[in-house]
Amino acid sequence: MTLLVVVWLTAVLAAAPALAAPQRDADNAYQELRRAQDELAAVQIEVSGREAELAATERNLSAALAGSGSTGEALRAARSAAVAARSRVAGFYSGVSAEFRRGREFAVLDNSAPLDYRAALPLLDFVAADQFAEVRAAEESVRQAEFAVTASADALTHAEAARTAAADALAAAGAHREAALRDVEDAQRRVDALSPVGEGDAGNVVRFALAQLGKPYVWGAEGPGSYDCSGLVLAAFRSVGLTVPRTSALQAGVGVPVPRDQVRPGDLVFYYQPVSHVAVVIDESRAVHLSRPGEPVRIADIDAIGPVSGIRRLLR
Structure with a gap:
């Protein structure tokens, strides 16, 4: 009886590794498939995020392009206004006769100058000051428009760089996804090579x-x-x-x-x-x-x- 028990135990112990090895292989195959599927799911989330990021950068780039166009147009308008203001000042002085200018100089030097010249001087100064103020305002508008153009160009440069970086990141994520898909396919083939699980x-x-x-x-x-x-x-x-x-x-x-x-x-x-x-x-x-x-x-x-x-x- 003891001999039979020993023989039975020996047979069981000898068979155990043979039974365990296929089970371990199957466990490993299924676990590898599960790991590959989880990796693919995580990569797909990354790809979706990268796609959203690229879409956002493309919207920002479109906005930056539009902003660049509008600031350029604003600069052209400001420069045109400044030219017009300077032209009006030049026209104002060219319209004052040489005789009147000489009269103004005489009035400054000699109080016996004609009264009409002296009476006209304050109006002349008022008109000149008003037109010079318009020139200064127009030139300030030009400076602000130039600053806006520079800022818009910087924003456009950054938007283009961000769009390029997002596109590169999406391409890398896409390559990662392709690799993950291949891993899933390989793992699935190993699972399929195991004993069939039924139809x-x-x-x-x-x-x-x-x-x-x-x-x-x-x-x-x-x-x-x-x-x-x-x-x-x-x-x-x-x-x-x-x-x-x-x-x-x-x-x-x-x-x-x-x-x-x-x-x-x-x-x-x-x-x-x-x-x-x-x-x-x-x-x-x-x-x-x-x-x-x-x-x-x-x-x-x-x-x-x-x-x-x-x-x-x-x-x-």
């Missing part, structure tokens, strides 16, 4: 469950960021349009019973008595499940999860 809705239930690998256990959670065991089943079947009860105990009452040796992908395995845990079958030996906090969605041997209390098939 139709049953296969899609398994694929959904496997896509959640690594997500944390949270009691009462139904996804998408976390699950409990029956919440994962609920979400997996919901993905193919089938509604199942919320708890594992109630889920154990739907579908049809299946013998252990006839289990196939998409079946549900229930554990303990009364039922308190459930897993989704991947193939004849493995299932995907999560059981408690700190233990995320993972693949495990069907018979290693716990004492099987029943297997049910919801999808034929």
